[in-house]
Amino acid sequence: MKTVVLGGGIVGVTTAYFLAKAGDEVVVLDRRDGVALETSFANAGLIAPGHSYTWASPRAPKILLKSLFTEGQALRLKPKADWRMWAWCWLFLQNCTVERSRRNTSIKVRLCRYAQQQLQEATREEGLVYDRISGGLLYLYRDPASFERGVSNMAILADNGLPLETLDRQAVIAREPALRAAGGDIAGAIYCPTDESGDAHLFTRALERR
Template structure:
C-alpha cells in the first residue's frame, strides 16, 4: 500500500526503510532541505543500551530538584504557561513510583537491545559508513554516592540481560588510557562492551540515499501542516512546499515521526501525546592530539555528558532544558560543556573553536516511546524516543513495520495514545 512518513530524522528515515523492505510504496515529507538536519543532526552519537534507566525514578527526581536553580545544571527547568508542560510534569511524577520505574526499564531495555541488533544487521546489509566504533561505552564516576547507586542499577540491568559490568578506577584507565590524568578523582565506573557509537547524521543521510535508490520518495522542503480526516480515517496530509504551494498528499496509511512536533500536529485530531521537547546541547571539537583524546565512548555521570570519538572529531553532548520549542543557544550552558571537557582532556582538542548545537529531544514522562496505531486505523506513531532515538531507531522502525503489516512485533510496544 501507499504509506506517507512525516519526518526524515533517524526515526522517520529508518521507518521508511523498513516499510519499503516490507513492500510498501513510501513517501517521506520533510520540512528541511535534507535528512537528519534537526534533532538527529549533532546528538551524542551513542548506541547506548546501557542508558536504558528511565529519567523518572526516585533518585533522579531528587537530583533534578537539587539542580533546578543553577543555570549550568544538567537539567534546567523553565516554568511556562503551557498546559502540556504541566501535564507532562505531573505524569513524570507518577512514573517515579518503583513499580512504574521497573516496568519502564524493562520496556526501554528491550526496545534498545532490539534496536542495536537491528542496526548491526542493517550495517552489514548496506555497508553504510558513519564513523562507527564498536568499542563499548564506559561510564565513569567521581562521586562515591553516585557510584554506589550506579552499582545497584548496573546489577539490575545485568539481571535483565544488559552486560553493564561494574569496574574499579584502575580498570577504567586500562580500558580508556586518556582518563589517566584524573585517576585521583575516579571512584569507579561500569563498562558495557556491546554498546557502540557513530555519527547519526552520516548514518541517516547514507540510509536516505540507499532508500531513494530503492524507490522511497523523499519530499524535502515540504512541511506537513495538518492531517485531513473523513469518516474516521486519515485521507491525506496537507503540506506546503519550498515555493509556498499548498498540496494534499493522499495515501493508504500515515506514520508520524516528527519527534517533539508530533504532539501539536496530532492534537487537533484528538490524539493526545505526552511528548515535551527537552533541549539538548552538543559541542564538536577538532582533535588536536589523538593520543590524548578518548577512543572509547564515555559517559561522565557527574555532569551528564556523553563523549564520542568521530574520526578526527570529538562530540560531547548532554544536559536538558525544559523550556518550550526554542533552539536558541544558552551561552552559559555551552561554556560549561567546554570547561568540563577541557578539565578532563586538556590537550586533546582545539577548544578555541567549538561547534555548538542544540536539538529538541522528544521526551515522554516514562522515556518509553509511542510505537503503533492510534485511534485512527491508518494512522501510526513512531515518536517520543527521548535521548535514545539513535539507539532505538532501527528496532522501533522494524516494530512499526510489523504493526503496519498486521504482524505481532518481536518486542512489546507501548499502545499509542488516542
C-alpha cells in the same frame, strides 16, 4: 500501503527504510533540501542500552526541584502557564516510584537491545558506513557514593541480559589510558562492551541512498 513520513532525520529515514522494506510506498517530507540537516546533523550517535534507565526515577523530583534554582542539573524544569505541561508532570511523577522505575527501565532496555539488533542487521545487509565504533562505552563516576548507586542500579539492566562490568579506578585507566591524568577524579566506572557509537549524519545519508 502508501505512507508519508514527516521529517528526514535519522528516525524518519530509518522508519521509511523499514516501511519500504516491508512493501510500503513511502514518501519522506522535510523542510530542508536533504536528510539529517538539523538535529541529526550533529547528534551524539550513541547506541547505548547500557544507559537505558528511565528519566522518571525516585531521585528525579529532587533533581527537577533543584533545577529551578541551580544550573547544571541532569533534568531541568521550566514552568509554564500551560495545563498540558502540568498534566504531563503529574503523569511523570506517578512513574517516579521504585517499582515503576524498575518496570519501565526493564521495558526500555529490552526495546533498546532489540533496536540495536535491527540497526546491526541493517548495517550488515546494506553495507552502511558511518564511522561505527563498537568497542563498548565507559560510564564514569566521580565519587564513591554515586558509583555505589550506579552499581546497584545496573542490576536492572543485567537482569535483562545486558553484559556489564564494574571497574575500579585502576581498571578504568588500564582500559582507557587517556584517562590517567584524570584518575584522581574517577571513583570507578561501569563498562558495557556491547554499546557502540557512530555518525548519525553519515548513517542517515547512507540509508537514504539505499
